[in-house]
Amino acid sequence: MIDLVIQHVDVLSDDTVIRDAYISVNGGHIAEISTEAPKEAAKETIDGKGMLAAPGLVNTHTHIAMGLLRNYADDLELMDWLEHAIWPAEAKLTDDIVYWGTQLGIAEMLRSGTTCFSDMYFFMEQTAKAVQETGIRAVLSRGLAGVAPTADKALIENKELFTTWNGYDDNRIKVMLGPHAPYTCPDDYIRRVIALSEDIGAEIHMHLSETKGEVENVIKQTGKTPIAHMNDLGLFDRGCVAAHCVHVTAEDMDIMREKNVRVAHNPQSNLKLASGIAPVPEMLAKGITVGLGTDGSASNNNADMLEEVRLAATLHKARLYDPKAIPAQTAWNMGTIEGARVLGYDDLGVLKSGQRADIVLYNTTGMHWMPRYNDVASLVYAANSSDADTVVVAGKVLMKHRELLTIDEERLRAEIAKIHNVFAN
């Protein structure tokens, strides 16, 4: 018996579309994609007529529970926003609040075609629990701020998170260490993070070169850019995901290429927080691996990865006055297979036999899908994230025809309404 068959579906595999095909899934992986029906019977069959199967979107950088602070405070100077809105609100966070905030974010991501996310936040045991229960794929990092009173405790928590969860369910959950940023982590603390990463074999996820101000301050303090400084400290020696990299120099990019620093590009958050536009075509030309992320929904203000794919495809064209700067296929790959590479998965992000079965079926009957000349261009330039009809992660169906199967949406709504009162008052 095959675990799952998706039948009569158009399948986007690399840059070609196989029409009216069958996807067979076994043991969490794609067993076969064929235009002929599998001979073996299936435990579960999904009809994909009128749909396009594509790899699930990979959100390489977020703080997913911050969906709770969506539209809470906007259009403010960064430090004003943090000091007078976000940090006071975050002081009210509890295990329970983060658990439901994570459920909210996972529900939103599944509903918009995202099957994997990389998170950096607090109360990460709760995030892991929500990931475990809902069935989504995640890479989790405990946010580590060396300047905070919780600096030591956070390191212990991140180590425990790694011990408990890294590798869970055939690597459906992985754990990294999450030093927050140069401006919250003094050099001594970074050295402790690096020592811990050597000790337990964990990779690192860090905000780097997000704003001009950050870069200027690090240069003032060390005489070096954040990338050069972190490289000298040894941060990149055991694998690192660097979020943002908006203000990186050509020399920084050479270091990133040499040390295989993988980049989480968050175009919408970078726009909304007025950080700038990252030099992504330049990074790609150097051979740096770049994926996409939404960042937290307090600075986005949603977890819609299709918006990031669209921005990645269009934003750099205008910055460089070059309509070929990032073609549709490149943007799509950043949202899927390249994002998977950023997170250390080498068998995820493309629909092919042997790959992990993280699959989204897009309903292609909407007006914005007509006519249908090029499905990659449709996804990148025209599709709506609500076209995601059915979502499979690690071979399990988590959303079927817009119904979430592992999340109780009514309960979730009620819990979020309660939490709303905590922050609104």
Place this chain on the structure above:
Amino acid sequence: MIDLVIQHVDVLSDDTVIRDAYISVNGGHIAEISTEAPKEAAKETIDGKGMLAAPGLVNTHTHIAMGLLRNYADDLELMDWLEHAIWPAEAKLTDDIVYWGTQLGIAEMLRSGTTCFSDMYFFMEQTAKAVQETGIRAVLSRGLAGVAPTADKALIENKELFTTWNGYDDNRIKVMLGPHAPYTCPDDYIRRVIALSEDIGAEIHMHLSETKGEVENVIKQTGKTPIAHMNDLGLFDRGCVAAHCVHVTAEDMDIMREKNVRVAHNPQSNLKLASGIAPVPEMLAKGITVGLGTDGSASNNNADMLEEVRLAATLHKARLYDPKAIPAQTAWNMGTIEGARVLGYDDLGVLKSGQRADIVLYNTTGMHWMPRYNDVASLVYAANSSDADTVVVAGKVLMKHRELLTIDEERLRAEIAKIHNVFAN
């Protein structure tokens, strides 16, 4: 009897939200917004529970039938794209094709919360017919290219379009003259357009200063910027909507302010075609009226105005490193009331008694709407255009709970499938 009552709905009126209210509509206008039920009976009642009523989005610049060439050719140099893809395809256009292409675009716009659009294209009698039948609001311009063999005929057609349709159905349809752009309209032709506009009393809709190349060429030929040159020709003397204005100088903006040139800002098209980013905060600071548009779906690639609102709110923040560059409310206004002003409606784009009844009910039960701290921020930064549940134009219900009432979608799909074959082969 009141024509229409929308009950138990949250109403966004200017920047405040009136909870659990009643909107009464009579004769195509909003009669009253109140938290008390109207005493008179209503011919039709819509339940707005769980919904947010907001003004319909105003698309100030498009070539709506170009939805037929959505995803047909992308990521090309502008002239390569026009000469080898778009123009050869447009040579196949017929009355019938443009009629169905317009229906497709109208269906897509209604489904994504747009209630009014400004169009510039060919076969505009067909566009007018589709607008008449579907009930959407539109401002129509026949595209006029002085360098084309159809130059004289097009002027006659635009005049006829004006005579037949301008003012139709209490100004649900208006007509402007549509000189295409400086690079397709020699000075002599512009003078004829201006003479016609004086003759019949029509305003003008034109592409201006879209690309650096256009501006450089006009400066080379005339010693003046396109804006200064057109001003000297007298183009702005009887009312003008200028699409794009990506590359305008401070002096250009002074002219635009003085002559009340209204701007259609098309951020996504400007990104995708690598035109650049228009200096919108600078225009607003000068007091210029700026609305938003999608441009044609061949360069976007959809007619989703909420994407334009979001880009307008975020793009300029990053360009200017200023998180306050365009706040949410300003972007929302550009998508609604300011867009209406661009198109010459002074009683449209905000939900208040006396205003034209172009209303969208957004379903607020989606995950991306939770929690709900600020409805304007929700619309601008988090909402999905598919949240548009019910759409009213000029007091008539055109979409009710996602069902289009004036468009036969099955027939439309079949016609588009036929047209697909015309262009794909």
